[in-house]
Amino acid sequence: VVFEDSLAASREVAREIAALIKSKQKNNQQCILGLATGSTPKGLYAELVRLHKEEGLSFKNVISFNLDEYYPMEPGSIHSYVYFMNELLFKHIDILPENTHIPEGTLTKEEISAYCNAYEAHIEALGGIDLQILGIGGNGHIGFNESGSLQNSRTRLVALDHITRVAASKGFGGLSKTPRTAITLGIKKIMEAKRVILMAWGEGKSNIIKAATEGPVTNQVPASFLQEHRNVAFVLDKAAASKL
Ligand code: GLP
Numbered sequence: 001v002v003f004e005d006s007l008a009a010s011r012e013v014a015r016e017i018a019a020l021i022k023s024k025q026k027n028n029q030q031c032i033l034g035l036a037t038g039s040t041p042k043g044l045y046a047e048l049v050r051l052h053k054e055e056g057l058s059f060k061n062v063i064s065f066n067l068d069e070y071y072p073m074e075p076g077s078i079h080s081y082v083y084f085m086n087e088l089l090f091k092h093i094d095i096l097p098e099n100t101h102i103p104e105g106t107l108t109k110e111e112i113s114a115y116c117n118a119y120e121a122h123i124e125a126l127g128g129i130d131l132q133i134l135g136i137g138g139n140g141h142i143g144f145n146e147s148g149s150l151q152n153s154r155t156r157l158v159a160l161d162h163i164t165r166v167a168a169s170k171g172f173g174g175l176s177k178t179p180r181t182a183i184t185l186g187i188k189k190i191m192e193a194k195r196v197i198l199m200a201w202g203e204g205k206s207n208i209i210k211a212a213t214e215g216p217v218t219n220q221v222p223a224s225f226l227q228e229h230r231n232v233a234f235v236l237d238k239a240a241a242s243k244l
Pocket of ligand 1: 036037038039040041067068134135136137138141142143144164
């Protein structure tokens with residue numbers, strides 16, 4: 001779906017999320033959202049905050065699971081995805097703090113694998129993700145599932161690609177200060193989400209959007225796995241769609 005600009009696109013995605021939350025509310029059900037970080041979803045979160053403040057959209061029945069977190073990472077750090085989510089969304093809405101989940105960046109190496117299994121088991125126990133929001137890395141990564149990630153990959157500790165670290169390094173004040181690893185939800189749980197919306201803005205994403213949507217399904221471009229998802233939308237602005 002191609003929109004004039006990222007603002008119009010973000011508004012439409014926010015409308016879809018709001019409709020889902022409300023329909024779940026009507027049926028006394030929880031709404032399980034998979035959330036993403038990065039610059040791409042900032043407009044979406046601003047719009048959700050607006051819908052809460054101006055139109056009374058409640059998030060009390062929402063349970064969220066974020067895709068990923070750098071490792072190691074202190075939750076109080078301004079670089080953490082915990083900080084990002086609190087500042088841009090959680091602290092402005094009425095979601096219950098105990099209903100928000102972000103992979104922990106402070107585990108010991110030995111704890112990670114059991115933690116990742118429990119993160120997935122928690123999602124499964126709630127019936128799976130109703131709607132998963134995604135951005136896309138310049139190399140086609142989703143979450144932090146870098147090139148080479150398998151379609152059935154599980155939630156795990158991953159090494160970040162050089163290109164991913166370079167993209168992140170500005171925010172960290174240089175490459176040497178940028179984490180080398182992260183914990184990410186695996187492709188398997190993303191593919192199991194009942195609905196997936198991948199958003200991308202700008203000319204800089206146009207080549208990878210073409211590869212992900214029109215190229216072969218390959219683990220070299222993890223977002224291309226979404227071609228095999230039953231209910232996926234790529235929501236783009238004109239510039240990101242310009243090579244299609
Ligand atoms: C990071 C995040 C991804 C995100 C990607 C793109 O790597 N872990 O979830 O999709 O960045 O970032 P941006 O939206 O800033 O282009």
